[in-house]
Amino acid sequence: MPNALNLTGIALTVEQGRWKRLARSVAQNSLAPNAAEVDRDAIFPREGLKAIADAGLMALTIPKEQGGPGEGILTTAMVLEELAQGCASTAMVYCMHMSTLAMIAALAKDGQHEAFIKPIVEGKWIGALAMSEPGSGNRLWHMDSFAQRNANGYLIDSFKSFCTSCGQADFYVVPVRADSTQPPTELSLFIIEGKDPNILPIGKWDGMGLRGNCSMPIHFKGCHVPEIGRLGPPTCGFSMLFAYSLPIYQVGLSTVYLGIAEAAYRAAVDHVKKRVHSDTKQTLSQVETVQRYIAEMKMRVDEARCMVYRVAQMSDNAMVLFNELQSADLLDEVIRANPDDPFFIELAQLKFAVSEIAVEVANKAFQVCGGTAYKRGHPVERLVRDARAGSVMAPSDDSLKLIVGRQILGIAQPWE
Numbered sequence: 564m565p566n567a568l569n570l571t572g573i574a575l576t577v578e579q580g581r582w583k584r585l586a587r588s589v590a591q592n593s594l595a596p597n598a599a600e601v602d603r604d605a606i607f608p609r610e611g612l613k614a615i616a617d618a619g620l621m622a623l624t625i626p627k628e629q630g631g632p633g634e635g636i637l638t639t640a641m642v643l644e645e646l647a648q649g650c651a652s653t654a655m656v657y658c659m660h661m662s663t664l665a666m667i668a669a670l671a672k673d674g675q676h677e678a679f680i681k682p683i684v685e686g687k688w689i690g691a692l693a694m695s696e697p698g699s700g701n702r703l704w705h706m707d708s709f710a711q712r713n714a715n716g717y718l719i720d721s722f723k724s725f726c727t728s729c730g731q732a733d734f735y736v737v738p739v740r741a742d743s744t745q746p747p748t749e750l751s752l753f754i755i756e757g758k759d760p761n762i763l764p765i766g767k768w769d770g771m772g773l774r775g776n777c778s779m780p781i782h783f784k785g786c787h788v789p790e791i792g793r794l795g796p797p798t799c800g801f802s803m804l805f806a807y808s809l810p811i812y813q814v815g816l817s818t819v820y821l822g823i824a825e826a827a828y829r830a831a832v833d834h835v836k837k838r839v840h841s842d843t844k845q846t847l848s849q850v851e852t853v854q855r856y857i858a859e860m861k862m863r864v865d866e867a868r869c870m871v872y873r874v875a876q877m878s879d880n881a882m883v884l885f886n887e888l889q890s891a892d893l894l895d896e897v898i899r900a901n902p903d904d905p906f907f908i909e910l911a912q913l914k915f916a917v918s919e920i921a922v923e924v925a926n927k928a929f930q931v932c933g934g935t936a937y938k939r940g941h942p943v944e945r946l947v948r949d950a951r952a953g954s955v956m957a958p959s960d961d962s963l964k965l966i967v968g969r970q971i972l973g974i975a976q977p978w979e
């Protein structure tokens with residue numbers, strides 16, 4: 564197998580190399596062997612997640628002073644790329660978990676370290692990010708549901724239309740309007756523990772792809788959240804999501820789709836080297852059309868990886884900048900004053916560029932594997948379905964393209 568891994572121009576640190584190899588071993592030994600079953604029976608991948616936790620990957624970006632390894636978004640991307648090649652469903656669960664960590668680590672105060680960060684560092688907790696609402700769908704900057712302050716904390720009644728790890732997570736980060744009088748972008752962030760009996764998963768997840776991640780709707784039906792469950796200041800949730808969650812979320816999603824593309828490409832190379840036609844007595848790899856498909860796939864996978872790693876590095880730089888701002892109010896001011904920050908535009912571009920590449924590469928892999936890949940249960944058949952989630956996951960590729968277009972043309976964004 565040609566090594567397709569080295570066009571990024573990025574030299575790994577000793578630690579990054581170690582995390583990457585560890586993730587590869589988890590993917591190969593614990594995720595890949597179960598991926599077909601997880602997909603077929605839509606099983607939440609507990610076993611794979613335990614292997615990820617045992618490898619110490621669940622707290623990867625928790626800073627050292629809070630007990631974690633203190634790695635960044637680039638390292639997370641390297642890890643996710645490996646995991647997604649083993650099982651995309653499991654990688655998506657991990658991606659959503661990771662999308663909560665930077666925010667919690669940056670905003671945690673007083674007892675929140677003990678209550679929330681400790682179990683994450685101990686590998687006991689899997690988190691979920693419940694953002695999408697039935698009203699606004701993929702337009703994540705708009706939340707209809709709101710928190711109600713009461714004597715003991717907050718009452719949250721919020722219906723979320725999709726939530727990976729629904730009914731399985733140990734904690735949910737839930738953004739809602741700060742209160743009923745606030746506009747839909749004036750958000751508060753809450754952590755609701757999975758053991759709350761008022762969390763109601765709705766139905767069963769029976770997705771076309773990414774079938775093992777329980778992404779059904781969820782109703783936080785009058786959940787009582789004590790003061791300790793509010794993350795950050797009352798009305799800075801929008802900026803906190805932008806600063807601390809969006810970078811890892813967009814890079815993470817893109818990396819899952821990069822891993823899907825890579826797995827499809829590798830499966831195709833493997834298939835065409837083995838498949839022999841009886842009339843020509845040659846493998847498919849001798850067919851020029853097939854050679855062309857393989858070259859096109861490799862080019863697109865390498866292109867996606869370069870983009871992912873580059874934006875991941877930019878994100879790590881941005882995190883340093885955001886962390887230096889010291890206060891959530893100052894960060895809020897910086898984010899709101901810079902709606903056209905090129906960093907956020909690069910993040911938007913990354914997600915739609917890579918999700919399009921994943922669909923293209925999976926389709927080409929499908930083409931060269933022929934009818935064999937059309938059969939239920941073939942890895943490429945699964946990867947074609949998995950890849951398709953990329954463009955509709957929020958913000959959808961169509962919304963992101965409008966955001967980028969507006970920025971170029973100097974038109975206000977919908978949340979401004």
Ligand SMILES: Cc1cc2nc3c(=O)[nH]c(=O)nc-3n(C[C@H](O)[C@H](O)[C@H](O)COP(=O)(O)OP(=O)(O)OC[C@H]3O[C@@H](n4cnc5c(N)ncnc54)[C@H](O)[C@@H]3O)c2cc1C
Nearest residue numbers: 692693694695700701725726727778955956957959961962
């Ligand atoms: C496998 C999977 C896992 C998920 N996990 C999570 C999760 O963990 N947490 C979470 O919060 N959400 C999650 N989601 C939800 C996801 O992020 C989106 O919010 C959801 O897919 C939007 O679906 P919708 O039907 O509401 O889309 P709609 O918002 O109704 O949009 C449908 C389509 O209309 C078009 N469109 C809509 N608005 C615009 C616009 N402004 N500009 C241009 N075109 C537009 C687009 O083509 C879009 O695809 C998940 C979804 C999937 C499929």
